[in-house]
Structures are given as structure tokens and as C-alpha cells.
Amino acid sequence: MNYIEIVNDVIQYIESNLHPKLCLKELASRYYFSPTHFHHIFRAVTNQTVKSYILGRKLSEAAIALKVNLL
DSSP: OOHHHHHHHHHHHHHHTSSSOOOHHHHHHHTTOOHHHHHHHHHHHHSSOHHHHHHHHHHHHHHHHHHHHHO
16 A cells, blocks of 8 residues: 555545544554654645644534534
8 A cells, every 4th residue: 555545545534533533643553654654644645734634624514514504
């Protein structure tokens, strides 16, 4: 599995588990990487940190929920 495939798999996992608390250490251990190495891989592929990606997705979901509730 190359790094792009790993990051795509991680993103699918994040999307499926967006509401439980996710952390870099947990995600890194799923692929047998150190948190530091995993951080570098994710950042190189997505140009953002794992934390900022998760936060952005949670904010997007919150904005959608607010919009739906206001209509």
C-alpha cells in the first residue's frame, strides 16, 4: 500500500468515525507508523494536518446541520 492509498483509507475511516474523538496516535497505530511519521505522510499528501482535517470536517458537518435546522 502506498502513502496515497493509506491517506485515502484514513480519510474514509475519519469520515466513518467523525463524531467519536479521533487522535493522531490512534490513526498512526492503525498503519504501524509512529505519530510523527504518520503526521508527515498525511501532511505531504493532503497539505494539512490530521487535526485540521478532522476539525474542518466537523465544522462542515455542523454548518450543514445548522443550515438544515434553519430551513
